[in-house]
Amino acid sequence: MQSMAASCSSSSSSSSSRAWAAARRSPSPPSLAFSSSSSFPSSSHGCRWPVAPRGIRGVLRPLPSPLLAPCVARAGAAAAASPPAAGKPEGAAGISRTLQLGAMILVWYLLNIYFNIYNKLVLKAIPFPYTITTFHFASGSFFITLMWLLNLHPKPRLSLKQYAKLLPLALIHMLGNVFTNMSLGKVAVSFTHTVKAMEPFFSVLLSVLFLGQTPSLLVLGSLVPVVGGVVLASMTEVSFNWIGFWSAMASNLTNQSRNVYSKKILADKEDSLDDINLFSIITIMAFLLSAPLMLSVEGIKFSPSYLQSAGVSVKELCVRAALAGTCFYFYQQVSYSLLARVSPVTHSVANSLKRVVVIVSSVLFFRTPISPINALGTGVALAGVFLYSQFKKLKPKTKAA
Numbered sequence: 138m139q140s141m142a143a144s145c146s147s148s149s150s151s152s153s154s155r156a157w158a159a160a161r162r163s164p165s166p167p168s169l170a171f172s173s174s175s176s177f178p179s180s181s182h183g184c185r186w187p188v189a190p191r192g193i194r195g196v197l198r199p200l201p202s203p204l205l206a207p208c209v210a211r212a213g214a215a216a217a218a219s220p221p222a223a224g225k226p227e228g229a230a231g232i233s234r235t236l237q238l239g240a241m242i243l244v245w246y247l248l249n250i251y252f253n254i255y256n257k258l259v260l261k262a263i264p265f266p267y268t269i270t271t272f273h274f275a276s277g278s279f280f281i282t283l284m285w286l287l288n289l290h291p292k293p294r295l296s297l298k299q300y301a302k303l304l305p306l307a308l309i310h311m312l313g314n315v316f317t318n319m320s321l322g323k324v325a326v327s328f329t330h331t332v333k334a335m336e337p338f339f340s341v342l343l344s345v346l347f348l349g350q351t352p353s354l355l356v357l358g359s360l361v362p363v364v365g366g367v368v369l370a371s372m373t374e375v376s377f378n379w380i381g382f383w384s385a386m387a388s389n390l391t392n393q394s395r396n397v398y399s400k401k402i403l404a405d406k407e408d409s410l411d412d413i414n415l416f417s418i419i420t421i422m423a424f425l426l427s428a429p430l431m432l433s434v435e436g437i438k439f440s441p442s443y444l445q446s447a448g449v450s451v452k453e454l455c456v457r458a459a460l461a462g463t464c465f466y467f468y469q470q471v472s473y474s475l476l477a478r479v480s481p482v483t484h485s486v487a488n489s490l491k492r493v494v495v496i497v498s499s500v501l502f503f504r505t506p507i508s509p510i511n512a513l514g515t516g517v518a519l520a521g522v523f524l525y526s527q528f529k530k531l532k533p534k535t536k537a538a
Contacts (some may be wrong), residue, residue: 276462323381366518
């Protein structure tokens with residue numbers, strides 16, 4: 138009996154050993170096979186999967202555990218963050234961006250037209266450029282404060298060092314608008330914008346003096362019709378005035394410096410400022426700078442008693458000033474947004490075309506007398522600006538070693 142039991146036991150043990158060996162030789166399912174070096178193998182997302190001991194088939198099986206939830210969540214987040222596979226319509230995205238930029242340029246042009254018209258009407262009634270400039274910045278500060286209070290855009294948090302860094306930019310921004318209003322108050326709108334077409338000349342001058350960049354011969358050649366056209370238009374301008382002329386030239390210098398400085402700040406990642414908040418901050422700072430300057434130079438000229446004594450309709454003037462201030466803020470905000478989305482050359486092209494639209498619309502609205510030679514000079518200057526913007530796109534050819 139004992140020999141039979143021993144024989145059965147030996148037979149059973151031999152059968153189990155053969156079954157175990159066969160199980161070890163059989164390939165494990167690829168979806169369930171894990172390394173046996175650790176009871177918590179690592180995944181590609183840094184998670185460890187809890188596993189059970191070997192089963193009767195010699196494979197490792199994952200156990201259901203709450204630890205799987207964060208692992209699955211991380212894997213899903215990584216998949217969502219990865220770029221989509223092929224098949225995304227890249228052309229549709231390009232068309233959408235082009236339409237968006239086109240709409241912004243159209244709004245920029247329309248707001249600029251209405252600003253120049255209403256602003257000129259106000260300056261005719263009260264020729265005080267410092268007062269008008271301060272009112273413009275006050276209107277912009279009102280809309281900016283409203284935007285932040287309604288949480289339409291996140292309010293920036295800046296240090297004193299960052300505010301000190303933006304102070305020169307705000308000063309340049311304020312002076313540029315003062316000079317523009319001084320010119321608009323003295324000469325026709327069309328002539329002011331003809332003189333302001335010389336901005337490329339100041340751009341090249343500043344690049345040579347402060348950046349050490351030598352322009353190409355084509356760029357220098359494009360400045361000849363710009364300067365010649367402005368000179369020709371100035372010689373035949375009916376409303377020519379030296380104060381208006383030099384004020385427009387000074388606005389060219391300050392506005393071009395502002396654009397270069399703004400582009401540098403927007404490109405600086407340490408400041409973490411977007412185009413909306415940058416323009417908003419320098420607008421408020423410009424208002425704080427222009428208010429004491431206005432009081433010291435012109436005093437309070439916007440009071441109802443002064444306006445009545447000057448024979449000006451208070452209600453009509455306030456409506457025009459409010460419209461001019463509103464258009465002023467929004468057209469400059471759109472301009473800054475464009476500056477952040479396109480290259481300076483593209484912005485310069487759009488700005489030169491804007492001057493054509495503004496000049497033509499102001500001539501038609503105010504019925505400004507323009508002689509054929511004056512029109513020729515304006516056209517030559519604007520054509521030179523267009524050539525400048527085209528030649529700036531050309532990159533110098535690298536010489537072969």
